[in-house]
Amino acid sequence: MSAKSADAPRPRAADPKKVHIADTVMTRYNWYKHVDWLNVFFILGIPFYGCVQALWVPLQFKTAVWAVIYYFFTGLGITAGYHRLWAHCSYSARLPLRIWLAAVGGGAVEGSIRWWARGHRAHHRYTDTDKDPYSVRKGLLYSHLGWMVMKQNPKRIGRTDITDLNEDPVVVWQHRNYIKVVVFMGLIMPMAVAGLGWGDWWGGFVYAGILRIFFVQQATFCVNSLAHWLGDQPFDDRNSPRDHVITALVTLGEGYHNFHHEFPSDYRNAIEWHQYDPTKWSIWIWKQLGLAYDLKQFRANEIEKGRVQQLQKKIDQKRAKLDWGTPLDQLPVMEWDDYVEQAQNGRGLIAIAGVVHDVTDFIKDHPGGKAMIKSGLGKDATAMFNGGIYYHSNGAHNLLSTMRVGVIRGGCEVEIWKRAQKEGVEYVRDGSG
Amino acid sequence: MSAKSADAPRPRAADPKKVHIADTVMTRYNWYKHVDWLNVFFILGIPFYGCVQALWVPLQFKTAVWAVIYYFFTGLGITAGYHRLWAHCSYSARLPLRIWLAAVGGGAVEGSIRWWARGHRAHHRYTDTDKDPYSVRKGLLYSHLGWMVMKQNPKRIGRTDITDLNEDPVVVWQHRNYIKVVVFMGLIMPMAVAGLGWGDWWGGFVYAGILRIFFVQQATFCVNSLAHWLGDQPFDDRNSPRDHVITALVTLGEGYHNFHHEFPSDYRNAIEWHQYDPTKWSIWIWKQLGLAYDLKQFRANEIEKGRVQQLQKKIDQKRAKLDWGTPLDQLPVMEWDDYVEQAQNGRGLIAIAGVVHDVTDFIKDHPGGKAMIKSGLGKDATAMFNGGIYYHSNGAHNLLSTMRVGVIRGGCEVEIWKRAQKEGVEYVRDGSG
Numbered sequence: 001m002s003a004k005s006a007d008a009p010r011p012r013a014a015d016p017k018k019v020h021i022a023d024t025v026m027t028r029y030n031w032y033k034h035v036d037w038l039n040v041f042f043i044l045g046i047p048f049y050g051c052v053q054a055l056w057v058p059l060q061f062k063t064a065v066w067a068v069i070y071y072f073f074t075g076l077g078i079t080a081g082y083h084r085l086w087a088h089c090s091y092s093a094r095l096p097l098r099i100w101l102a103a104v105g106g107g108a109v110e111g112s113i114r115w116w117a118r119g120h121r122a123h124h125r126y127t128d129t130d131k132d133p134y135s136v137r138k139g140l141l142y143s144h145l146g147w148m149v150m151k152q153n154p155k156r157i158g159r160t161d162i163t164d165l166n167e168d169p170v171v172v173w174q175h176r177n178y179i180k181v182v183v184f185m186g187l188i189m190p191m192a193v194a195g196l197g198w199g200d201w202w203g204g205f206v207y208a209g210i211l212r213i214f215f216v217q218q219a220t221f222c223v224n225s226l227a228h229w230l231g232d233q234p235f236d237d238r239n240s241p242r243d244h245v246i247t248a249l250v251t252l253g254e255g256y257h258n259f260h261h262e263f264p265s266d267y268r269n270a271i272e273w274h275q276y277d278p279t280k281w282s283i284w285i286w287k288q289l290g291l292a293y294d295l296k297q298f299r300a301n302e303i304e305k306g307r308v309q310q311l312q313k314k315i316d317q318k319r320a321k322l323d324w325g326t327p328l329d330q331l332p333v334m335e336w337d338d339y340v341e342q343a344q345n346g347r348g349l350i351a352i353a354g355v356v357h358d359v360t361d362f363i364k365d366h367p368g369g370k371a372m373i374k375s376g377l378g379k380d381a382t383a384m385f386n387g388g389i390y391y392h393s394n395g396a397h398n399l400l401s402t403m404r405v406g407v408i409r410g411g412c413e414v415e416i417w418k419r420a421q422k423e424g425v426e427y428v429r430d431g432s433g
Numbered sequence: 434m435s436a437k438s439a440d441a442p443r444p445r446a447a448d449p450k451k452v453h454i455a456d457t458v459m460t461r462y463n464w465y466k467h468v469d470w471l472n473v474f475f476i477l478g479i480p481f482y483g484c485v486q487a488l489w490v491p492l493q494f495k496t497a498v499w500a501v502i503y504y505f506f507t508g509l510g511i512t513a514g515y516h517r518l519w520a521h522c523s524y525s526a527r528l529p530l531r532i533w534l535a536a537v538g539g540g541a542v543e544g545s546i547r548w549w550a551r552g553h554r555a556h557h558r559y560t561d562t563d564k565d566p567y568s569v570r571k572g573l574l575y576s577h578l579g580w581m582v583m584k585q586n587p588k589r590i591g592r593t594d595i596t597d598l599n600e601d602p603v604v605v606w607q608h609r610n611y612i613k614v615v616v617f618m619g620l621i622m623p624m625a626v627a628g629l630g631w632g633d634w635w636g637g638f639v640y641a642g643i644l645r646i647f648f649v650q651q652a653t654f655c656v657n658s659l660a661h662w663l664g665d666q667p668f669d670d671r672n673s674p675r676d677h678v679i680t681a682l683v684t685l686g687e688g689y690h691n692f693h694h695e696f697p698s699d700y701r702n703a704i705e706w707h708q709y710d711p712t713k714w715s716i717w718i719w720k721q722l723g724l725a726y727d728l729k730q731f732r733a734n735e736i737e738k739g740r741v742q743q744l745q746k747k748i749d750q751k752r753a754k755l756d757w758g759t760p761l762d763q764l765p766v767m768e769w770d771d772y773v774e775q776a777q778n779g780r781g782l783i784a785i786a787g788v789v790h791d792v793t794d795f796i797k798d799h800p801g802g803k804a805m806i807k808s809g810l811g812k813d814a815t816a817m818f819n820g821g822i823y824y825h826s827n828g829a830h831n832l833l834s835t836m837r838v839g840v841i842r843g844g845c846e847v848e849i850w851k852r853a854q855k856e857g858v859e860y861v862r863d864g865s866g
């Protein structure tokens with residue numbers, strides 16, 4: 001956020017024995033020590049100043065258009081540059097594009113690439129844990145801007161490897177000259193374009209400068225808050241990241257965040273053509289222009305596997321809530337003759353596929369009529385039920401399974417009958433059969 | 434459709450030896466014998482006459498409104514009366530409502546209740562087979578109106594039980610006086626309302642009568658064609674019925690036809706509140722008015738089971754198309770020392786959870802960096818991979834399984850090491866371990 005916090009995660013001369021303020025309880029006497037006032041000034045104070053100024057400074061049409069354009073430039077600096085290029089190396093960029101992204105990304109006033117990408121890598125590696133610098137588990141507001149407004153113990157944040165970033169001269173240069181970059185790209189540049197272009201210096205400063213910074217900041221902060229809070233989890237529900245079109249619209253396409261956390265090395269966040277991901281579209285265009293190359297995509301096979309597994313999980317949850325009838329191995333075993341006798345004594349029993357069902361309460365509701373179902377009571381109705389008279393629907397089979405009360409020893413009637421013959425036992429068929 | 438076809442499925446004095454025209458091949462010489470000219474006149478001729486008349490007869494606003502109202506009345510006569518009440522007994526109706534539905538249903542000119550419900554029961558019992566009177570397997574146009582326009586052998590159509598209908602005096606009376614009902618409710622009534630109401634006798638005849646009949650017919654025919662052709666199959670895909678909102682909009686809510694074929698005894702076709710099913714809403718209102726009772730709903734448990742099973746089927750289909758890696762039991766067994774040796778000889782092998790993976794081609798793509806993954810080659814990287822260094826995502830696990838090349842005899846390294854100790858064999862640890 002500031003030159004100070006840009007370096008914050010690397011405590012240099014801190015006394016290791018001294019307790020960090022973030023590790024002490026906040027009270028009505030020490031709360032102001034918990035606040036990072038410099039960041040409050042950058043994130044809330046300056047926008048407030050911009051709002052006040054806006055009361056006096058009239059908004060010209062050209063300046064408004066320029067502010068929106070510059071909003072997209074600086075926003076893409078964060079999403080395509082800071083995020084997908086440097087934090088995730090999901091594609092490679094040639095020097096001119098890297099310089100451009102480092103410049104406009106700086107104009108978004110969200111800290112240097114080096115500081116930002118380091119924290120972001122920790123966020124991915126330790127998502128939702130205490131080592132995550134902007135864990136949503138600490139509250140939506142905390143993940144949105146609390147983590148910058150309140151002091152954090154830099155030692156708490158997970159360690160990540162940023163050797164690759166230290167080897168990129170653009171990153172190093174931007175980090176060293178961060179304040180100059182912010183002042184120039186954040187304020188002077190938008191002001192100068194409006195001023196030299198159509199003489200609206202103050203408008204450029206207030207609208208394309210300060211207020212535009214505010215909107216870009218709030219929009220990109222949404223990736224840390226909204227994207228971990230609103231939407232579906234089509235790829236994994238282990239952690240908080242979620243996919244939602246609203247977040248995507250606000251964040252230049254970073255809203256498919258469940259996908260992104262699962263496949264962070266993919267240069268896309270949205271994989272469907274109809275989803276809104278202008279960051280992806282920009283990278284693709286840069287590729288066509290020869291400015292970007294080596295765009296990485298996770299294998300489609302693995303992406304689909306994740307989706308299938310997640311769907312499976314949801315189905316299993318639904319399945320567990322439904323009544324599938326007593327499992328066969330938990331049913332009492334019945335003799336065929338007992339079954340026939342009980343049915344003759346008026347119990348509404350029907351044997352289908354070797355299982356006895358009690359349909360007493362269902363007879364009057366049978367969509368095929370009382371007569372039909374009654375004709376099967378006390379008999380082996382397997383064939384009748386499975387097409388002999390009516391080829392029952394899947395729904396009917398499901399319903400049937402909820403009415404199980406026993407299994408016939410030896411299976412269905414014919415088997416019993418055959419066996420009886422083989423064993424020489426005379427088998428008495430039910431007279432009404 | 435007509436008094437004649439209303440009785441068609443019950444051949445009375447037909448010579449059983451004579452081949453029915455529908456069972457002969459259609460040629461350029463006998464095609465006109467295949468056509469049911471009476472139905473052509475009713476379904477196509479009269480609407481054509483209406484269109485011609487519409488050229489001369491001006492459409493008054495009041496008549497237009499009345500035609501639309503009468504369209505809904507007669508349409509509901511078919512959907513709520515013929516279909517859900519009489520064909521499926523999905524609710525019970527008191528005498529006044531039954532008379533009303535028999536009257537307006539007759540005004541839709543689609544045959545008597547008795548004829549219609551008999552065919553419809555056959556359609557449900559023998560869906561998509563040759564015994565289905567309007568099987569979509571014979572073509573979309575055939576299921577829409579071809580089955581009425583072309584002669585059918587009534588003996589081919591599946592037999593169904595309509596004893597309950599023969600016991601309903603309203604049904605019997607309507608069947609006996611069908612022509613009178615059609616003329617009165619189809620033409621005289623709409624004409625008289627417009628004529629006596631605002632003096633537009635001709636408009637009432639052409640618009641609220643003839644053209645309204647045409648639209649009601651075409652709309653309800655869509656249940657047999659469109660509903661078996663367009664949309665999803667959320668409950669069962671054994672047969673052709675499908676759910677689609679467009680069909681629902683056209684057919685007063687009969688478009689959730691996959692649900693309907695699976696649970697025909699349910700008075701609803703749409704089970705979600707936000708789906709369009711005005712027929713269901715009407716029945717529900719009649720219930721509040723005391724005109725209808727005993728509205729049947731299939732058990733929610735069974736409905737959800739159908740949905741879950743169908744989803745499961747789709748997932749299984751997707752799953753089968755993906756590469757899940759060689760199943761463990763088909764992998765060659767490797768000795769731990771062979772594994773270590775091969776890895777030292779430069780093959781990119783890594784053992785995780787007792788399985789050897791060949792990651793040679795993946796090293797350069799590893800999102801965690803080349804160094805990380807290389808540090809696991811030739812070792813037991815189970816712990817590293819599962820959180821020791823990085824708690825890999827589900828996606829990473831999926832990817833890993835596609836790289837399987839062997840299983841280690843005896844499991845992971847520690848187990849082998851322990852066993853070696855127990856067996857008194859000195860186990861030489863890899864120097865770099």
Ligand code: HEM
Binds near residue numbers: 391396
């Ligand atoms: C064993 C003798 C049975 C016979 C002969 C029989 C016959 C029939 C017939 C003919 C139909 C079709 C109704 C129509 O077309 O309108 C039907 C429907 C149905 N039957 Fe049965 N049935 C029998 C037993 C059962 C049992 C034991 C159950 C369930 C526990 C059951 C559940 C259903 C259901 C839910 C339907 C509605 C239509 C469907 O979902 O396919 N039936 N039955």
Ligand code: HEM
Binds near residue numbers: 264809823826
């Ligand atoms: C055994 C040694 C390995 C180590 C120490 C290791 C380490 C890591 C680390 C630290 C990351 C995180 C990168 C970041 O946060 O930016 C990572 C990511 C990843 N690793 Fe590994 N890895 C190892 C092996 C493998 C293997 C064998 C595979 C797969 C075949 C694999 C697949 C991945 C994937 C797909 C990611 C991307 C992030 C994710 O989807 O979670 N790794 N690995």
Ligand SMILES: [Fe+2]
Binds near residue numbers: 223228241257261
């Ligand atoms: Fe995130």
Ligand SMILES: [Fe+2]
Binds near residue numbers: 083087088120260
């Ligand atoms: Fe990310």
Ligand SMILES: [Fe+2]
Binds near residue numbers: 556656657661694
């Ligand atoms: Fe149907």
Ligand SMILES: [Fe+2]
Binds near residue numbers: 516520521557
């Ligand atoms: Fe039906």
